[in-house]
Amino acid sequence: MRIGILTGGGDCPGLNAVIRAVVRTADRRYGSTVVGFRDGWRGLLEDSHTLLEANERIDRILTRGGTILGTARVNPSRLREGLPRIRQTLADNEIDALIPIGGEGTLTAAHWLSQSGVPVVGVPKTIDNDIAITDVTFGFDTAVSVATEAIDRLHTTAESHQRVMLVEVMGRHAGWIALHAGIAGGAHMTLVPEEPFDVDDVCALIEDRFARGDKHFICVVAEGAAPKPESMALREGGIDEFGHKIFTGVAQQLGDEIERRIGKEVRTTVLGYTQRGGTPTAYDRVLATRFGLHATDAVHRGDFGNMVSLRGTSIDLVPLADATRELKRVPLTRYAEASAMFG
Incomplete structure (x- = not known):
């Protein structure tokens, strides 16, 4: 199997840990190949890619902030208009499934691609922690x-x-x-x-x-x-x-x-x-690694149209359709707890 991977939206500590986990899991567990698309969705639109190999270089990115693939924001209308080019890029690179890593915008695009027939498993990312269907996001x-x-x-x-x-x-x-x-x-x-x-x-x-x-x-x-x-x-x-x-x-x-x-x-x-x-904390490195591993497993099982999610201590799959249905905002009860310390 050949897996495509990209990082969209703002950069975030832990992105490289996800990339590393996908590459290592695909190689060691399944003998699969991973192709990284540069600068988010732009890499798919322009067919800008690189082969990611399970070697010492990939191992070293665990502690690095940012993303070795680069990231960029792409207007949703440009993405929709570019669906034929995206399909062609995936076909030209013989990509069997795509793992996009990102926040609300990226996951919305991932859901749209999934509805359009592209095999997708999403990975949630945002330092704001505002994706409702995962307990925590790395970063x-x-x-x-x-x-x-x-x-x-x-x-x-x-x-x-x-x-x-x-x-x-x-x-x-x-x-x-x-x-x-x-x-x-x-x-x-x-x-x-x-x-x-x-x-x-x-x-x-x-x-x-x-x-x-x-x-x-x-x-x-x-x-x-x-x-x-x-x-x-x-x-x-x-x-x-x-x-x-x-x-x-x-x-x-x-x-x-x-x-x-x-x-x-x-x-x-x-x-x-x-x-x-900068460097992600140990907690974010662990969570990002688990997300990458489970996303790769889901791809090989054919569990497309889903996103990995932390529920308690388990990594589960949830539908991409639910990923951006609502933002996870601070409940007033939690704010009341904090306000007890004011003054």
């Missing part, structure tokens, strides 16, 4: 660890200068990174997309903390967090070519508003792409 643990370490470091400098520190982390529609990093890092407040915030409440919490004699305040802000409409207005950023909302820096705008209202000195740190980069 999330690494992102939380990076954010937590940053918060740990900011505590000392914030206390030294008696400052308010706002730490913006990734999380467009789901606040899982902010929630976990805020708890683990001992933040004094966390703002998530699921619960609009009131600037007056934020300011009151800051003032109460300093009035008690505490010397600093740290708030973790998910990039998709938003104020209540009557609280403050955010700048509009419009929509990008893929239909995604463009965020305009909620933490910085909130910081300016806090300084204006209560006169406290505020510093903003945007962690941005550092959460995606």
Whole structure:
């Protein structure tokens, strides 16, 4: 069997661990060949590929961040229009099945290809941890660890200068990174997309903390967090070519508003792409490896149209049709747990 593999959407710690697991499992367990398509779906559209062999080079990628295959975003309309080219690429390379690794957009495309008759088994990937039908996605643990370490470091400098520190982390529609990093890092407040915030409440919490004699305040802000409409207005950023909302820096705008209202000195740190980069944690390496192994097994069993999923401690298969039906967002009960630590 010849298996095609690609990595789509944003890069993520653990992608290389999946690639390694697919190549090693295909070779050692089944004697199959793996062909990697470069730069996500673009590699299928342009027939840009490379043969992946089970050798020392593949073994070494386990600890590397990013993806050796590269990644890129492709407009869904271009992908649909390119179905004949995709079919031709798969035929030219004698590909029997495809393993796309990605988040919501990639899995949506994988489901569409599956409906179009392409044999597909998907692997979920997103640091945001917002795919509903898997308990956890690889990359999330690494992102939380990076954010937590940053918060740990900011505590000392914030206390030294008696400052308010706002730490913006990734999380467009789901606040899982902010929630976990805020708890683990001992933040004094966390703002998530699921619960609009009131600037007056934020300011009151800051003032109460300093009035008690505490010397600093740290708030973790998910990039998709938003104020209540009557609280403050955010700048509009419009929509990008893929239909995604463009965020305009909620933490910085909130910081300016806090300084204006209560006169406290505020510093903003945007962690941005550092959460995606670098070496994956041990947890993410293990989960990504298990996903790759089970996806390869599913391909050889002919269990197409599915996605691997972590359920408890088991790796199961779930229909691709269910993969992006809804986002996994932070329940208000979980946010209530975190808010017990505020102040």
